[in-house]
Amino acid sequence: MSHSDPPDPREAYVEAVLAVVEQVPPGRVTTYGSIADVVGSGPRRVGSVMAREADGLPWWRVVRADGSLPPSHDERAHAAYAEEGTPLTASGRVDMVAAYWQPS
DNA sequence: TTGGTGACGGTAT
């Protein structure tokens, strides 16, 4: 209310992304692009948020459109997939046909 | 202010 009442759309955007990620059911995944579509932004913005705010989030449930993740996180992601029973392809990527979850 | 960067996506090769 004072001279400065920072609505900070950046923070609201981050919260919106995190809210969607929290809704992805175990054993299922969604994509950066799908989240971007829901929150109204580009996939690279979503990736940027994940890189900074992944702390305490099921980040492994957010994958690329082809069902893969960066090699750096691939190993930890696979451990989570095995634990949650996430369907994978023979190539070692998430089976998008079987595991894709569309955020509402 | 300008330019480089990036947990991406889609298309071409």
Next chain:
DNA sequence: TATACCGCCACCA
């Protein structure tokens, strides 16, 4: 199927 390239656009030095 894998690799290369370009397009996008907010963020940071």
